[in-house]
Amino acid sequence: METVYQAQIHYRSYLSDEGHALNELPSWAQSPDTLVRYYRNMVLARQLDNKIIALQRTGQMGTYASLLGSEAIDAVIGDLMLADDVLVPYYRNHALQMLRGLALSDMLSYWGGDERGNSSVKMAQDFPNAVPIATQALHATGVATAFKIRGEKRVAVTICGDGATSKGDFLEALNVAGAWQLPVVFVVNNNQWAISVPRSIQCGAQTLAQKAIGAGIRGEQVDGNDVIAMHEAFEEALKHAREGKGATLIEAMSYRLSDHTTADDATRYRANEELKAAWEKEPVKRLQTFLHQQGWWNEVQEQAWQNEVNQIIQAGVDEYLAMPQQPVEDLIDYLYAELPKALQEQRQRLIRNAQPGGNRHE
Numbered sequence: 001m002e003t004v005y006q007a008q009i010h011y012r013s014y015l016s017d018e019g020h021a022l023n024e025l026p027s028w029a030q031s032p033d034t035l036v037r038y039y040r041n042m043v044l045a046r047q048l049d050n051k052i053i054a055l056q057r058t059g060q061m062g063t064y065a066s067l068l069g070s071e072a073i074d075a076v077i078g079d080l081m082l083a084d085d086v087l088v089p090y091y092r093n094h095a096l097q098m099l100r101g102l103a104l105s106d107m108l109s110y111w112g113g114d115e116r117g118n119s120s121v122k123m124a125q126d127f128p129n130a131v132p133i134a135t136q137a138l139h140a141t142g143v144a145t146a147f148k149i150r151g152e153k154r155v156a157v158t159i160c161g162d163g164a165t166s167k168g169d170f171l172e173a174l175n176v177a178g179a180w181q182l183p184v185v186f187v188v189n190n191n192q193w194a195i196s197v198p199r200s201i202q203c204g205a206q207t208l209a210q211k212a213i214g215a216g217i218r219g220e221q222v223d224g225n226d227v228i229a230m231h232e233a234f235e236e237a238l239k240h241a242r243e244g245k246g247a248t249l250i251e252a253m254s255y256r257l258s259d260h261t262t263a264d265d266a267t268r269y270r271a272n273e274e275l276k277a278a279w280e281k282e283p284v285k286r287l288q289t290f291l292h293q294q295g296w297w298n299e300v301q302e303q304a305w306q307n308e309v310n311q312i313i314q315a316g317v318d319e320y321l322a323m324p325q326q327p328v329e330d331l332i333d334y335l336y337a338e339l340p341k342a343l344q345e346q347r348q349r350l351i352r353n354a355q356p357g358g359n360r361h362e
Contacts (some may be wrong), residue, residue: 007213009206012233013223017281019289029228032296038079038227039287039297040305042071045095046284047309048104049258051317052094052111056262060321062113065091066258069225070189072283073159073252074099076230077187080238081157087126088140088158092189096159100126104316105323114326134164137173137186144182144247155241156184163194165208171215177247178215185237186249189224191256192278196269209251217247224252225283257282328354 014029016022028034049068055061067074070092078099081087087100094107101122110117110129118128127143130136140158147154164170165188177184188208192199205211212219218240222233230252237248255278259266266275291297332339332347339347 007210009209009213009219009221011221011223012229013226014228014232015223015226015286015290017225017286019286019293021290025228026232029231032291032294034079034231035227035287035291036296038072038075038231039284039291041075041078041095041099042227042284042287043305044309044312045071045074045098047306048094048313051313052108053262055108055317061108061111063261063263064111065261066256067092067094069191069255069257069278069282070252071095072227072230072287073187073189073224073254076227076234077157077159080231080234081155083124085155085157085238086140086143088136088143088156089127089129090136090158090160090164091129091131092161093129093159097123097126100124102126103319104313105319108316108320109323112320114323116326134160134167134169134173136160137164137170138176140184140186141173141176141182144177144184144241145180147183148180153242154183155238156182157187157238158184159187159189161194162188162190162192162199162202162208163197164188165211166194166202171211174211174215174217174247174249178212178217181244181246183241183244184247185234185241186247187234188249188251189254190251191254193256193260193266193270195260195264196266207251209249212249215247215249217249219249219251221251221253224254225281225286227283227287254283255281 014022014025045067049066052061052064053066056064074093074096078096087096089097097107098104101124102120103122106117106120106122127136127139136158137160140156143156147156160170174186190199190208194202207221209219209221220233223229233250237250240246240248257278288297328350329347331350332343335343
């Protein structure tokens with residue numbers, strides 16, 4: 001018998017769960033600038049997450065998908081992507097979208113049920129949130145195909161959860177990315193839970209990263225709670241794509257510290273002991289500890305940044321809450337290029353009924 005192919009999946013990490021360096025750090029991580037910026041953005045993301053959940057609990061926000069536990073993934077991707085790259089996100093990438101330029105008030109309006117927040121001019125060519133599972137992976141390969149045809153040194157970046165890797169859309173996207181050597185980076189936020197389905201029964205493979213092997217693209221597993229490991233892996237993947245060498249799949253190991261959404265109750269299917277253990281590995285505290293050890297961050301800086309973050313968030317919330325309601329005719333205006341007569345009549349009734357004194361029972 002002859003072996004015709006062998007492959008390995010490597011795991012990358014630099015910081016222990018407690019925030020200590022495990023081995024020699026890359027040169028860029030031996031000075032504070034980038035790491036402090038990552039930490040500040042992660043704190044902003046976490047505080048914003050807390051605020052949005054509070055808004056939802058008080059009826060000022062719709063159902064919301066928390067990003068709690070994945071802050072390091074968004075912070076790194078948002079920092080390293082170039083402005084003319086294209087982000088094809090999923091519904092847990094709020095911090096990443098803000099780092100790409102989306103106004104906080106626009107992001108809030110989307111989660112408040114207003115689709116105008118999903119079409120902000122500040123999104124440039126980035127795609128809106130993908131709620132259907134894994135469809136965004138195929139969209140990203142379409143974008144990357146356009147880049148390749150045009151000869152542009154741009155990269156499409158798409159993110160999904162571990163559950164999405166079981167979908168045909170995801171596997172088809174990997175296949176075409178490998179067959180056509182597309183400039184696309186797939187990042188799997190393996191937060192261990194696809195709603196109530198644990199990673200242990202999601203897939204029989206030892207890693208999700210090894211799905212790259214069958215597609216003929218690069219694949220690796222990374223500690224997604226370690227910003228240094230994420231930075232190294234993602235920077236290499238971008239360079240690989242930009243040089244015309246094809247796609248990469250990064251499996252970022254994290255943990256969903258929240259419910260799946262505010263409509264979920266994870267206590268029904270997840271043990272408290274497991275959640276408690278995951279909190280010991282979370283990314284924000286880990287990086288804060290490392291920065292303190294290096295003398296790059298202190299309590300005075302922490303308090304000042306917390307105060308500034310609160311002001312940033314409150315300003316965005318105030319702007320969101322002050323937004324005028326969508327015109328009621330928007331329910332109809334975007335259904336057809338030319339409205340049928342019956343809908344024209346319904347449109348007029350909607351407008352009349354929405355006016356002060358209108359007959360809402362007409």
